[in-house]
Amino acid sequence: MLKELGIADCLVLPDRRSAVMDDTLRRLGWNPDTVRRIPTDRPMVAERLTLLVTDRFRPDLLRRAGDALRVKPSAPATARVYVSRAGAERRRLVNEDEVWPLFRDAGFERVRMEDLSFPEQLALMGRTAMLAAPHGAGLTNQIFCPEGATVIEMADPGFPNPNFYATACAMRHDYAIVEAESVGGSPSKPVERDLYVAPRRVAAALEAAGL
Structure with missing residues (x-):
């Protein structure tokens, strides 16, 4: 969605992240080492901040997340x-x-x-x-x-x-x-x-x- 909106380079994430979070970023096309980080030792000021959230009641977003990360098997799932x-x-x-x-x-x-x-x-x-x-x-x-x-x-x-x-x-x-x-x-x-x-x-x- 960020890429579709043309603001993918404005992604800001916590400085401390788990390995799973970084692996997810890579699979979505971001380099975890280059995304902007929220510093832990000082405030971060933004003229405009957009919070991206999802929940169980947004089927379209959940399906897009699954499609982006799902591993497609070579044979039917059994x-x-x-x-x-x-x-x-x-x-x-x-x-x-x-x-x-x-x-x-x-x-x-x-x-x-x-x-x-x-x-x-x-x-x-x-x-x-x-x-x-x-x-x-x-x-x-x-x-x-x-x-x-x-x-x-x-x-x-x-x-x-x-x-x-x-x-x-x-x-x-x-x-x-x-x-x-x-x-x-x-x-x-x-x-x-x-x-x-x-x-x-x-x-x-x-x-x-x-x-």
Whole structure:
């Protein structure tokens, strides 16, 4: 969009950025070493500042982001991927060892996104036809899946958060939610609580997905 508006050379970003952010810049055609940086030791003054934001309710922008970064596989996407949160500090699936065999027997591979580099994540999602995970950031990677993928989210409907449903709609994916229960932690901080999902609910969701 910046390039279409003719203001791509005016991009200003934080001085401190993660490797993923810099890799994303390269893939979008920017050299991370030459973009303007916001200094950390003094104010930055601009006569005019335009803040670019996006959210789950802008399908056109989400699709453009996915198209710009998605890895196009040489063959149709067939992979089934289960994103584990076992290494996370919160929102873990406490009975993952109980439900994982259901996914495994349905042909899923289990990954931890934090163990993969950004290019590896893109390559994996580029060949993914079905993506399943407990509610968490790993489901954001669905924007890199080919259009029409199936997204299965395990989440507590008592803590409604439509982020990944809305993202799936924006990307034209099929979406299913598997009802889970929040456990442990404080009810006043639902975003920090772990999840429990009944195996029978997972089995029903997989059957509904044709597996």
